[in-house]
Amino acid sequence: MNLVILYLLLLKAVTTSFSGMSSLPVVRQDLVETHRVLTDRELSTAIAAGRIGPGPNGLYVVSVGYFVAGWPGAVAGLLALITPAFLIIPLMKWGARYAGVPRIRAAIHAVILASAGLLISASIPLTRDAAAGPLTIGIIAASFTVLMFTKVESWWVMIGAAIVGLAPVLFR
């Protein structure tokens, strides 16, 4: 498949979605059903590979690009993934210009508070999934305590947690 067409199809999928995985139905429709350059098996492998690593959820689009056209396809997928993000630059300029108006500021504050509510709803299932046993519950509590009450860089907490996570595998 032509790389430009691959880019445009993936761009369409990404642009019509507002969160990482909601582009999936469009990707499947275009690449699996209409153009037949991807199998369902490859699509689900792409999703899994995007999930076990770090980074944004939408990354599976890069793996999809790889399945369709190798590394150049992966680059097309990456470009499709980040292109719409730049729309936010004019939005930020516009937002910052009016942020001094009290009512606009009150609206922004309300959105910050609402986003905390959305964050709680995202944190509950994540915490539930992560708490698989005494060790992981301990890591959750330790991470919360360290990050809440110290200024330690988050990165060290992640590295430490990875090492602690290895312990039960190594010392079985």
Next chain:
Amino acid sequence: MAAPKLRELTGIFLKIGNTTFGGGIPTIAALQRELVDRRGWLSPEDYGLAFALARITPGTNVIAFCAAVGSRIKGVPGAFAGALSETVPSAALAVLFTVSYESWRVDPLVMGAVAGIIAAVAGMMWTSVWSLVKPFMGGAAHALRCLVFTGGAFLAIWRLGLTPLPIIALAAAAGFLWREPAK
């Protein structure tokens, strides 16, 4: 606080964007801690603006968020630094995972480390909730706003199953109409 160099900003995005598992929201939470709480490169207002606008930008929220935060701190080069350093290394990793998925998935060492990181991320999320709400907690009138907006948004998504977009829009409209009490 002095504005950071582009290289320093890129370093933060590389570190946070590519070591935080669990998708966009944990990454946004970690960036909040590094950029707002620890370094003061970004005000809580700008953070809130970037968060809200990232929600209404098409595509993956966290990438738009990184572009917004980068542009606020370092202009258009900052936006590119944000979007690219958030995605390039983890995208390369995702392709490598794709190539070797079947063997990685059964490797207990890899899965053990991933389980540890996911647990640390879960702990971090709750500190992030607190630092979002904390600046608005002074006095009863402010606490009431916190309760209404944070609690309302939580119930709207958790109980009513609304999607984030209408919740953010409703909160913005209600916040516009309901005057903030003086500090």
